Amino acid sequence: MRESKKNSIAKNILHLFYSTALSSVLNATALIVLAYYLKSYDYGMFSVVLAFAMIMGYFTDAGLSTIVLREGSKKKVDISILISSYVKMRMVLLFATFIFGFIVIHISNSGNKELIQTAYYLVIPMVLGIALQSIGTTFFQMIEKMQYYGMIRILSSVCLVLTLSVGIYFSLSPLIITTLYGLSYFAGGVFGVYLVSRNVKIRLKSKFHKGLLQNLGSFTLGGLLFVMLPHLGPLVLEKTVTLEEVGLFAVAYRIPQALQQIPFIIAGAYYPVLFRSFNNNLLDDHLRYNISLIKIMALVGMAMTIPFFYMSNVVIHLLFGDKWISASFPLKILSLMLTLQAINIALADGLTTRGLQSLRTTIQSIAVISGGILYLYLSKSFGVTGAAFTGVMIEGIALVGFWICIPNRWVIAKKAICPYLSFFIIGLGSIEFFLNSHPLLAVVFNFLLLVLVLFIDKEFKNIIYDYLKIRIIRYKWKAKKSQGV
DSSP states (O other): OTTSOOOOHHHHHHHHHHHHHHHHHHHHHHHHHHHHHSOHHHHHHHHHHHHHHHHHHHHTTTTHHHHHHHHHTSSSOOHHHHHHHHHHHHHHHHHHHHHHHHHHHHHHTTTOHHHHHHHHHHHHHHHHHHHHHHHHHHHHHHTTOHHHHHHHHHHHHHHHHHHHHHHHHTTOOHHHHHHHHHHHHHHHHHHHHHHHHHHSOOOTTSOOOGGGGTTHHHHHHHHHHHHHHHHHHHHHHHHHSOHHHHHHHHHHHHHHHHHTHHHHHHHHHHHHHHHHHHHTTOHHHHHHHHHHHHHHHHHHHHHHHHHHHHOHHHHHHHHHOGGGGGGHHHHHHHHHHHHHHHHHHHHHHHHHTTTOHHHHHHHHHHHHHHHHHHHHHHHHHHHHHHHHHHHHHHHHHHHHHHHHHSTTHHHHIIIIIHHHHHHHHHHHHHHHHHSTTOHHHHHHHHHHHHHHHHHHSHHHHHHHHHHHHHHHHHHHHHHHHHTTO
């Protein structure tokens, strides 16, 4: 398995792009259909239970997937032993997660039997499915074969849309719909493990790869904090506002949360390359890759922010209908998260792949604690709008923290963060001021400015010129060949 040819970064990005784009569209479609079908109370309850399920799903991993990528990037590693050890640890963590997770759910929601019942129907199949899917996606990310990573994601999303559509067509109860939601994840997980078993032997009686325990605590806490951030809002808001308002915030938050997967396309392709550069002491290459990643992530984040910032009313009306139109302003605010979040992913991956996971964990801890406090006080004072501002503030706190902790911070700030964020803030603010009443024109104009960046930045300009030069040479060669020259 180690001798098989790896995909290039560009090829992996391509595989991740179409698979993530397709799965994100399907997942968004499922959530839109669900919002149409469920009442705001039921959707709010579903959002709270979903937050528990995603956090419990993470505990079945506990940062192990990142450690597997680190260990797999080292030389002379027996992949079969590594993956077998990974599966064994996941089984133990899955059992422990179900026990402690449901204890927490019962204690924190003892007065709401309906929510507890919904939790059982959603959490069991979904968390099991997340655990199985992660085994597959981590393995194919490690061997840099992202086409299989994508297949797992797509199958799960297709199952999600199909099962929900069938459930809604037959007017099944919200409880059964919730179960179908979880079962779609389980189907994707079974498929993922099947693909892994075709590529490597999973031997539960093999010896244990002790490298999985190195820095496990730091990776576990760091990963947990990262998973908690997008679900912190519904968990806190349940205690400060009504479930109807939780549903409103969830609708606005679902869009940037789904689009967050797009920056992970690029990050997922760069992750093993960054690990390999650092593990082989190629520090200059690591810095170069990290700066390129930050630039690309910043542009991707801006491209996602622009349409939702200027056209949030239109988006909510088209996707969810007039009954959710109050979510448009929170969506406008939360769209800013997408740019900050994309940059944060690149900075955080730079820390992790440099062996500085403990610093990443510290910053994430500060962000989560700050977020909990801000969600609590701002939602009490300003409701859903205050919660939306909190989401952006959390990403701002994390960005400052990651930048302070990363080596070569001034080089990174000079070449990537400062010019790109300055351009984004000035451009977004100016266009909003002059074209506020023409949202479509504002979107077009801002996208033209993004294209201009590609020709201003020397790195991107050279890439474009080199690509065009290669295309011209190939065209001339084919023309001469067709003429028999």
